[in-house]
Protein backbone atom coordinates (compact mmCIF):
# COMPACT_ATOMS: atom_id res chain seq x y z
CA UNK A 180 0.00 0.00 0.00
CA UNK A 181 1.23 3.49 -0.71
CA UNK A 182 2.62 5.32 2.29
CA UNK A 183 0.71 8.37 1.09
CA UNK A 184 -2.59 6.57 0.59
CA UNK A 185 -4.95 6.62 3.57
CA UNK A 186 -7.82 4.25 2.80
CA UNK A 187 -11.05 5.53 4.28
CA UNK A 188 -10.31 9.07 5.37
CA UNK A 189 -10.97 12.13 3.30
CA UNK A 190 -8.24 13.74 1.29
CA UNK A 191 -8.16 16.80 -0.98
CA UNK A 192 -8.58 14.73 -4.14
CA UNK A 193 -11.70 13.02 -2.80
CA UNK A 194 -13.19 16.36 -1.72
CA UNK A 195 -12.63 17.85 -5.20
CA UNK A 196 -14.10 14.70 -6.79
CA UNK A 197 -17.22 14.83 -4.66
CA UNK A 198 -17.68 18.59 -5.14
CA UNK A 199 -17.59 18.16 -8.93
CA UNK A 200 -19.87 15.10 -8.70
CA UNK A 201 -22.52 16.79 -6.56
CA UNK A 202 -22.10 20.14 -8.39
CA UNK A 203 -22.94 18.25 -11.62
CA UNK A 204 -25.88 16.41 -10.03
CA UNK A 205 -27.40 19.61 -8.61
CA UNK A 206 -26.85 21.47 -11.89
CA UNK A 207 -28.62 18.66 -13.77
CA UNK A 208 -31.52 18.53 -11.32
CA UNK A 209 -32.03 22.31 -11.23
CA UNK A 210 -31.86 22.62 -15.06
CA UNK A 211 -34.34 19.75 -15.43
CA UNK A 212 -36.74 21.21 -12.85
CA UNK A 213 -36.46 24.72 -14.41
CA UNK A 214 -37.09 23.33 -17.88
CA UNK A 215 -40.11 21.29 -16.79
CA UNK A 216 -41.67 24.17 -14.82
CA UNK A 217 -41.31 26.36 -17.91
CA UNK A 218 -42.99 23.95 -20.32
CA UNK A 219 -45.22 21.81 -18.07
CA UNK A 220 -46.73 24.28 -15.65
CA UNK A 221 -49.23 21.73 -14.23
CA UNK A 222 -46.53 19.25 -13.07
CA UNK A 223 -46.51 18.47 -9.32
CA UNK A 224 -43.45 18.82 -7.07
CA UNK A 225 -43.53 15.06 -6.28
CA UNK A 226 -43.49 14.14 -9.98
CA UNK A 227 -40.62 16.56 -10.55
CA UNK A 228 -38.60 14.98 -7.74
CA UNK A 229 -39.44 11.47 -8.98
CA UNK A 230 -38.32 12.21 -12.53
CA UNK A 231 -35.30 14.41 -11.80
CA UNK A 232 -33.79 11.89 -9.36
CA UNK A 233 -34.63 8.96 -11.67
CA UNK A 234 -32.95 10.55 -14.67
CA UNK A 235 -29.85 11.70 -12.80
CA UNK A 236 -29.44 8.23 -11.21
CA UNK A 237 -29.96 6.62 -14.61
CA UNK A 238 -27.30 8.84 -16.21
CA UNK A 239 -24.86 8.22 -13.34
CA UNK A 240 -25.41 4.47 -13.67
CA UNK A 241 -24.28 4.63 -17.30
CA UNK A 242 -21.26 6.72 -16.34
CA UNK A 243 -20.33 4.26 -13.57
CA UNK A 244 -20.56 1.34 -15.96
CA UNK A 245 -18.39 3.07 -18.56
CA UNK A 246 -15.60 4.21 -16.20
CA UNK A 247 -14.10 0.71 -15.82
CA UNK A 248 -13.60 0.02 -19.54
CA UNK A 249 -12.78 3.67 -20.35
CA UNK A 250 -9.90 3.76 -17.89
CA UNK A 251 -8.55 0.56 -19.38
CA UNK A 252 -8.67 2.15 -22.81
CA UNK A 253 -7.17 5.51 -21.84
CA UNK A 254 -5.19 6.57 -18.72
CA UNK A 255 -6.88 9.97 -18.68
CA UNK A 256 -10.06 8.37 -17.27
CA UNK A 257 -8.23 6.92 -14.26
CA UNK A 258 -9.07 9.88 -11.96
CA UNK A 259 -12.76 9.01 -12.45
CA UNK A 260 -12.11 5.45 -11.30
CA UNK A 261 -10.18 6.58 -8.22
CA UNK A 262 -13.35 7.39 -6.29
CA UNK A 263 -15.95 5.44 -8.22
CA UNK A 264 -17.43 4.19 -4.97
CA UNK A 265 -18.65 7.69 -4.11
CA UNK A 266 -20.29 7.92 -7.51
CA UNK A 267 -21.95 4.56 -6.85
CA UNK A 268 -23.22 5.62 -3.43
CA UNK A 269 -24.48 8.96 -4.84
CA UNK A 270 -26.29 7.08 -7.58
CA UNK A 271 -27.89 4.84 -4.95
CA UNK A 272 -29.06 7.87 -2.91
CA UNK A 273 -30.71 9.44 -5.96
CA UNK A 274 -32.33 6.14 -6.97
CA UNK A 275 -33.53 5.63 -3.37
CA UNK A 276 -35.19 9.10 -3.30
CA UNK A 277 -36.87 8.23 -6.61
CA UNK A 278 -38.04 4.82 -5.35
CA UNK A 279 -39.25 6.11 -1.96
CA UNK A 280 -41.22 8.98 -3.55
CA UNK A 281 -42.79 6.54 -6.04
CA UNK A 282 -43.80 4.22 -3.20
CA UNK A 283 -45.29 7.14 -1.23
CA UNK A 284 -47.06 8.59 -4.27
CA UNK A 285 -48.42 5.38 -5.81
CA UNK A 286 -48.68 2.86 -2.97
CA UNK A 287 -49.15 4.54 0.42
CA UNK A 288 -52.80 5.58 0.15
CA UNK A 289 -54.50 2.15 0.01
CA UNK A 290 -55.13 -0.46 2.72
CA UNK A 291 -52.28 -2.73 1.60
CA UNK A 292 -48.81 -2.30 3.04
CA UNK A 293 -46.96 0.04 0.63
CA UNK A 294 -44.10 -2.42 -0.01
CA UNK A 295 -46.48 -5.32 -0.60
CA UNK A 296 -48.47 -3.06 -2.92
CA UNK A 297 -45.39 -2.59 -5.19
CA UNK A 298 -45.67 -6.33 -5.96
CA UNK A 299 -49.44 -6.79 -5.91
CA UNK A 300 -51.04 -3.59 -7.23
CA UNK A 301 -50.39 -4.78 -10.78
CA UNK A 302 -50.12 -8.53 -11.33
CA UNK A 303 -50.02 -8.58 -15.13
CA UNK A 304 -46.68 -10.37 -15.10
CA UNK A 305 -47.38 -11.98 -18.47
CA UNK A 306 -48.08 -8.72 -20.29
CA UNK A 307 -45.33 -6.71 -21.98
CA UNK A 308 -47.15 -3.41 -22.37
CA UNK A 309 -48.55 -3.45 -18.82
CA UNK A 310 -45.77 -5.32 -17.05
CA UNK A 311 -45.44 -4.39 -13.33
CA UNK A 312 -42.25 -2.47 -14.09
CA UNK A 313 -41.94 -1.02 -10.59
CA UNK A 314 -40.99 -4.47 -9.27
CA UNK A 315 -37.92 -4.42 -11.54
CA UNK A 316 -36.88 -1.02 -10.17
CA UNK A 317 -37.42 -2.29 -6.62
CA UNK A 318 -35.16 -5.34 -7.09
CA UNK A 319 -32.47 -3.18 -8.72
CA UNK A 320 -32.67 -0.73 -5.83
CA UNK A 321 -32.13 -3.61 -3.37
CA UNK A 322 -28.97 -4.59 -5.30
CA UNK A 323 -27.68 -1.00 -5.24
CA UNK A 324 -28.43 -0.91 -1.51
CA UNK A 325 -26.30 -4.01 -0.85
CA UNK A 326 -23.45 -2.53 -2.88
CA UNK A 327 -23.67 0.86 -1.20
CA UNK A 328 -23.98 -0.67 2.30
CA UNK A 329 -20.87 -2.82 1.83
CA UNK A 330 -18.91 -0.10 0.08
CA UNK A 331 -16.74 0.80 3.07
CA UNK A 332 -13.15 -0.53 3.11
CA UNK A 333 -14.14 -2.40 6.30
CA UNK A 334 -16.37 -4.72 4.22
CA UNK A 335 -13.81 -4.99 1.46
CA UNK A 336 -11.30 -6.30 3.99
CA UNK A 337 -13.74 -8.64 5.74
CA UNK A 338 -15.44 -10.10 2.68
CA UNK A 339 -12.16 -10.38 0.76
CA UNK A 340 -11.53 -8.68 -2.62
CA UNK A 341 -12.59 -11.76 -4.64
CA UNK A 342 -16.05 -12.16 -3.12
CA UNK A 343 -16.49 -8.40 -2.98
CA UNK A 344 -15.69 -8.04 -6.66
CA UNK A 345 -18.08 -10.87 -7.49
CA UNK A 346 -20.76 -9.02 -5.57
CA UNK A 347 -20.06 -5.90 -7.58
CA UNK A 348 -20.66 -7.75 -10.79
CA UNK A 349 -24.33 -7.79 -9.71
CA UNK A 350 -24.39 -4.25 -11.04
CA UNK A 351 -24.78 -5.68 -14.54
CA UNK A 352 -27.89 -7.55 -13.46
CA UNK A 353 -29.22 -4.38 -11.83
CA UNK A 354 -28.47 -2.45 -15.04
CA UNK A 355 -30.50 -4.99 -17.07
CA UNK A 356 -33.39 -4.65 -14.61
CA UNK A 357 -33.30 -0.86 -14.86
CA UNK A 358 -33.28 -0.92 -18.68
CA UNK A 359 -36.39 -3.15 -18.49
CA UNK A 360 -37.88 -0.91 -15.77
CA UNK A 361 -37.57 2.10 -18.05
CA UNK A 362 -38.53 0.32 -21.29
CA UNK A 363 -41.63 -1.36 -19.86
CA UNK A 364 -42.54 1.52 -17.53
CA UNK A 365 -42.03 5.18 -18.26
CA UNK A 366 -41.62 4.61 -21.99
CA UNK A 367 -45.09 3.14 -22.28
CA UNK A 368 -46.32 6.71 -21.81
CA UNK A 369 -43.38 8.73 -23.15
CA UNK A 370 -43.80 7.68 -26.77
CA UNK A 371 -41.51 10.28 -28.42
CA UNK A 372 -38.72 8.40 -30.31
CA UNK A 373 -36.03 10.59 -28.68
CA UNK A 374 -36.50 8.63 -25.40
CA UNK A 375 -35.90 5.33 -27.15
CA UNK A 376 -32.93 6.76 -29.05
CA UNK A 377 -31.36 7.93 -25.76
CA UNK A 378 -31.97 4.54 -24.15
CA UNK A 379 -30.37 2.67 -27.06
CA UNK A 380 -27.51 5.20 -27.24
CA UNK A 381 -26.76 4.69 -23.52
CA UNK A 382 -26.84 0.92 -23.85
CA UNK A 383 -24.61 0.95 -26.95
CA UNK A 384 -22.06 3.10 -25.10
CA UNK A 385 -21.90 0.69 -22.16
CA UNK A 386 -21.77 -2.34 -24.45
CA UNK A 387 -19.30 -0.77 -26.92
CA UNK A 388 -16.77 0.39 -24.30
CA UNK A 389 -16.84 -3.03 -22.60
CA UNK A 390 -16.27 -4.73 -25.94
CA UNK A 391 -13.36 -2.42 -26.85
CA UNK A 392 -11.74 -2.88 -23.42
CA UNK A 393 -12.24 -6.65 -23.68
CA UNK A 394 -10.54 -6.75 -27.07
CA UNK A 395 -7.63 -4.69 -25.70
CA UNK A 396 -7.29 -7.05 -22.72
CA UNK A 397 -7.05 -10.01 -25.07
CA UNK A 398 -3.89 -8.50 -26.51
CA UNK A 399 -1.82 -9.42 -23.48
CA UNK A 400 0.76 -12.05 -24.01
CA UNK A 401 -0.43 -15.62 -23.93
CA UNK A 402 2.86 -17.34 -23.58
CA UNK A 403 3.45 -20.79 -25.01
CA UNK A 404 7.11 -21.13 -26.07
CA UNK A 405 8.81 -23.25 -23.41
CA UNK A 406 12.58 -23.42 -22.75
CA UNK A 407 12.63 -27.11 -21.93
CA UNK A 408 10.46 -29.48 -19.94
CA UNK A 409 12.87 -29.65 -17.02
CA UNK A 410 13.37 -25.94 -16.40
CA UNK A 411 9.80 -24.89 -17.09
CA UNK A 412 10.80 -21.39 -18.22
CA UNK A 413 8.69 -19.62 -20.84
CA UNK A 414 9.79 -16.91 -23.25
CA UNK A 415 7.79 -13.73 -22.58
CA UNK A 416 9.37 -10.71 -24.29
CA UNK A 417 12.48 -8.97 -25.50
CA UNK A 418 14.16 -6.43 -23.24
CA UNK A 419 13.11 -3.55 -25.47
CA UNK A 420 9.43 -4.65 -25.42
CA UNK A 421 9.02 -3.27 -21.90
CA UNK A 422 8.98 0.52 -21.53
CA UNK A 423 11.09 2.01 -18.72
CA UNK A 424 9.24 2.26 -15.35
CA UNK A 425 6.30 0.35 -16.86
CA UNK A 426 5.23 -3.24 -17.34
CA UNK A 427 3.84 -5.75 -19.74
CA UNK A 428 1.18 -8.27 -18.73
CA UNK A 429 1.68 -11.95 -19.45
CA UNK A 430 -0.65 -14.88 -18.93
CA UNK A 431 1.49 -17.96 -18.42
CA UNK A 432 -0.08 -21.27 -17.41
CA UNK A 433 -3.05 -19.45 -15.90
CA UNK A 434 -0.83 -17.06 -13.89
CA UNK A 435 -1.58 -13.38 -14.53
CA UNK A 436 1.82 -11.68 -14.25
CA UNK A 437 3.13 -8.09 -14.46
CA UNK A 438 6.75 -7.80 -15.64
CA UNK A 439 8.30 -4.45 -14.77
CA UNK A 440 11.39 -2.69 -16.13
CA UNK A 441 13.06 -0.08 -13.88
CA UNK A 442 16.61 1.21 -13.20
CA UNK A 443 17.93 -1.20 -15.86
CA UNK A 444 16.40 -4.17 -14.02
CA UNK A 445 13.44 -6.48 -14.57
CA UNK A 446 11.16 -8.05 -11.92
CA UNK A 447 7.92 -9.99 -12.11
CA UNK A 448 5.01 -9.98 -9.63
CA UNK A 449 1.34 -11.01 -9.65
CA UNK A 450 -0.72 -8.64 -11.78
CA UNK A 451 -3.55 -8.37 -9.24
CA UNK A 452 -3.51 -5.58 -6.68
CA UNK A 453 -4.33 -6.63 -3.11
CA UNK A 454 -6.69 -3.70 -2.59
CA UNK A 455 -9.50 -4.12 -5.14
CA UNK A 456 -7.81 -6.35 -7.69
CA UNK A 457 -6.64 -3.46 -9.91
CA UNK A 458 -4.37 -4.32 -12.89
CA UNK A 459 -0.82 -3.60 -11.67
CA UNK A 460 0.70 -3.97 -15.15
CA UNK A 461 -1.15 -0.77 -16.09
CA UNK A 462 0.60 1.05 -13.24
CA UNK A 463 4.04 2.70 -13.14
CA UNK A 464 7.13 2.57 -10.98
CA UNK A 465 6.96 5.64 -8.72
CA UNK A 466 9.70 6.30 -6.11
CA UNK A 467 11.07 2.81 -6.81
CA UNK A 468 7.72 1.10 -6.13
CA UNK A 469 5.12 -0.48 -8.38
CA UNK A 470 2.15 1.86 -8.02
CA UNK A 471 -1.37 0.59 -8.73
CA UNK A 472 -3.17 2.75 -11.30
CA UNK A 473 -6.47 2.59 -9.44
CA UNK A 474 -5.88 3.97 -5.94
CA UNK A 475 -2.09 4.08 -5.60
CA UNK A 476 -1.23 1.06 -3.41
CA UNK A 477 2.52 0.44 -3.70
CA UNK A 478 4.75 -2.65 -3.81
CA UNK A 479 8.48 -3.26 -3.92
CA UNK A 480 9.09 -4.94 -7.32
CA UNK A 481 11.84 -7.20 -5.89
CA UNK A 482 9.76 -8.86 -3.14
CA UNK A 483 6.20 -7.78 -3.89
CA UNK A 484 5.85 -6.24 -0.41
CA UNK A 485 4.17 -2.93 0.37
CA UNK A 486 6.54 -0.49 2.05
CA UNK A 487 6.22 -0.39 5.88
CA UNK A 488 3.98 0.19 7.79
CA UNK A 489 1.74 -1.58 5.23
CA UNK A 490 1.65 -5.35 5.03
CA UNK A 491 0.24 -6.33 1.61
CA UNK A 492 2.30 -8.93 -0.26
CA UNK A 493 2.23 -10.15 -3.87
CA UNK A 494 3.46 -13.40 -5.39
CA UNK A 495 6.81 -13.04 -7.15
CA UNK A 496 8.24 -14.94 -10.14
CA UNK A 497 11.72 -16.13 -11.14
CA UNK A 498 13.04 -14.67 -14.40
CA UNK A 499 16.08 -15.40 -16.54
CA UNK A 500 17.77 -13.62 -19.41
CA UNK A 501 18.90 -15.46 -22.53
CA UNK A 502 20.58 -12.89 -24.80
CA UNK A 503 18.02 -10.08 -24.85
CA UNK A 504 15.14 -12.49 -24.27
CA UNK A 505 13.25 -12.50 -20.96
CA UNK A 506 12.08 -15.93 -19.76
CA UNK A 507 9.82 -16.66 -16.81
CA UNK A 508 9.05 -19.58 -14.50
CA UNK A 509 5.24 -19.33 -13.98
CA UNK A 510 5.41 -21.27 -10.70
CA UNK A 511 4.89 -18.44 -8.18
CA UNK A 512 7.05 -17.95 -5.10
CA UNK A 513 5.25 -17.39 -1.79
CA UNK A 514 3.85 -13.88 -1.41
CA UNK A 515 6.56 -11.42 -0.43
CA UNK A 516 9.52 -13.66 -1.46
CA UNK A 517 12.58 -11.67 -2.50
CA UNK A 518 13.88 -12.48 -5.98
CA UNK A 519 17.06 -10.96 -7.36
CA UNK A 520 15.97 -8.81 -10.34
CA UNK A 521 17.39 -9.45 -13.80
CA UNK A 522 20.08 -6.88 -14.55
CA UNK A 523 19.98 -5.81 -18.18
CA UNK A 524 23.17 -5.61 -20.20
CA UNK A 525 22.00 -2.71 -22.35
CA UNK A 526 20.84 0.50 -20.67
CA UNK A 527 17.83 1.29 -22.82
Ligand code: HEM
Pocket residue numbers: 226229230233234236237240274275277278279281282285297313314316317318319320357360361364365
Ligand atom coordinates in the same frame (compact mmCIF):
# COMPACT_ATOMS: atom_id res chain seq x y z
C1 HEM B 1 -38.53 1.05 -5.31
C2 HEM B 1 -38.02 1.11 -6.50
C3 HEM B 1 -38.64 1.85 -7.67
C4 HEM B 1 -39.94 2.18 -7.94
C5 HEM B 1 -41.17 1.86 -7.09
C6 HEM B 1 -39.95 2.92 -9.18
C7 HEM B 1 -41.08 3.43 -9.80
C8 HEM B 1 -41.09 4.20 -10.94
C9 HEM B 1 -42.26 4.83 -11.50
C10 HEM B 1 -43.66 4.75 -10.92
C11 HEM B 1 -41.87 5.50 -12.62
C12 HEM B 1 -42.74 6.35 -13.53
C13 HEM B 1 -42.68 7.76 -12.97
C14 HEM B 1 -43.21 8.84 -13.90
O1 HEM B 1 -42.89 8.82 -15.07
O2 HEM B 1 -43.90 9.72 -13.37
C15 HEM B 1 -40.44 5.30 -12.76
C16 HEM B 1 -39.68 5.83 -13.78
C17 HEM B 1 -38.32 5.72 -13.85
N1 HEM B 1 -37.51 5.02 -12.99
FE1 HEM B 1 -38.10 4.03 -11.34
N2 HEM B 1 -38.66 3.04 -9.64
C18 HEM B 1 -37.82 2.39 -8.75
C19 HEM B 1 -36.45 2.27 -8.84
C20 HEM B 1 -35.68 2.81 -9.84
C21 HEM B 1 -34.26 2.72 -9.89
C22 HEM B 1 -33.36 1.99 -8.88
C23 HEM B 1 -33.85 3.39 -10.99
C24 HEM B 1 -32.40 3.51 -11.39
C25 HEM B 1 -31.82 4.51 -11.85
C26 HEM B 1 -35.05 3.91 -11.66
C27 HEM B 1 -35.06 4.65 -12.84
C28 HEM B 1 -36.20 5.18 -13.43
C29 HEM B 1 -36.19 6.02 -14.62
C30 HEM B 1 -34.95 6.45 -15.40
C31 HEM B 1 -37.52 6.36 -14.89
C32 HEM B 1 -38.03 7.26 -16.01
C33 HEM B 1 -38.17 8.67 -15.48
C34 HEM B 1 -39.10 9.55 -16.31
O3 HEM B 1 -40.28 9.26 -16.37
O4 HEM B 1 -38.63 10.55 -16.87
N3 HEM B 1 -36.14 3.53 -10.92
N4 HEM B 1 -40.00 4.50 -11.72
Ligand code: HEM
Pocket residue numbers: 243244245246247248263264265266267268270271323324326327329330331332335344347348350455456457
Ligand atom coordinates in the same frame (compact mmCIF):
# COMPACT_ATOMS: atom_id res chain seq x y z
C1 HEM C 1 -23.86 1.50 -5.22
C2 HEM C 1 -22.55 1.54 -5.23
C3 HEM C 1 -21.65 1.04 -6.35
C4 HEM C 1 -21.88 0.88 -7.70
C5 HEM C 1 -23.12 1.19 -8.45
C6 HEM C 1 -20.66 0.33 -8.30
C7 HEM C 1 -20.43 0.06 -9.66
C8 HEM C 1 -19.53 -0.88 -10.11
C9 HEM C 1 -19.44 -1.38 -11.46
C10 HEM C 1 -20.20 -0.86 -12.62
C11 HEM C 1 -18.52 -2.36 -11.51
C12 HEM C 1 -18.22 -3.25 -12.71
C13 HEM C 1 -16.82 -3.41 -13.21
C14 HEM C 1 -16.09 -2.20 -13.77
O1 HEM C 1 -16.69 -1.30 -14.37
O2 HEM C 1 -14.84 -2.14 -13.63
C15 HEM C 1 -17.94 -2.41 -10.21
C16 HEM C 1 -16.89 -3.19 -9.86
C17 HEM C 1 -16.05 -2.83 -8.87
N1 HEM C 1 -16.34 -1.87 -7.90
FE1 HEM C 1 -18.06 -0.93 -7.60
N2 HEM C 1 -19.74 0.17 -7.34
C18 HEM C 1 -20.30 0.61 -6.13
C19 HEM C 1 -19.65 0.67 -4.95
C20 HEM C 1 -18.29 0.41 -4.89
C21 HEM C 1 -17.48 0.70 -3.78
C22 HEM C 1 -17.96 1.38 -2.54
C23 HEM C 1 -16.20 0.30 -4.09
C24 HEM C 1 -14.96 0.43 -3.29
C25 HEM C 1 -14.80 0.18 -2.04
C26 HEM C 1 -16.23 -0.29 -5.41
C27 HEM C 1 -15.15 -0.85 -6.08
C28 HEM C 1 -15.26 -1.75 -7.13
C29 HEM C 1 -14.25 -2.71 -7.60
C30 HEM C 1 -12.92 -2.96 -7.03
C31 HEM C 1 -14.75 -3.37 -8.71
C32 HEM C 1 -14.05 -4.44 -9.57
C33 HEM C 1 -13.60 -3.76 -10.86
C34 HEM C 1 -12.80 -4.67 -11.85
O3 HEM C 1 -12.05 -5.54 -11.42
O4 HEM C 1 -12.91 -4.41 -13.09
N3 HEM C 1 -17.51 -0.21 -5.84
N4 HEM C 1 -18.58 -1.52 -9.36
Ligand code: FES
Pocket residue numbers: 452453454455456457458471472473474475476
Ligand atom coordinates in the same frame (compact mmCIF):
# COMPACT_ATOMS: atom_id res chain seq x y z
S1 FES D 1 -4.94 0.45 -5.19
FE1 FES D 1 -7.05 0.02 -5.36
S2 FES D 1 -7.01 -1.63 -6.70
FE2 FES D 1 -4.96 -1.23 -6.46
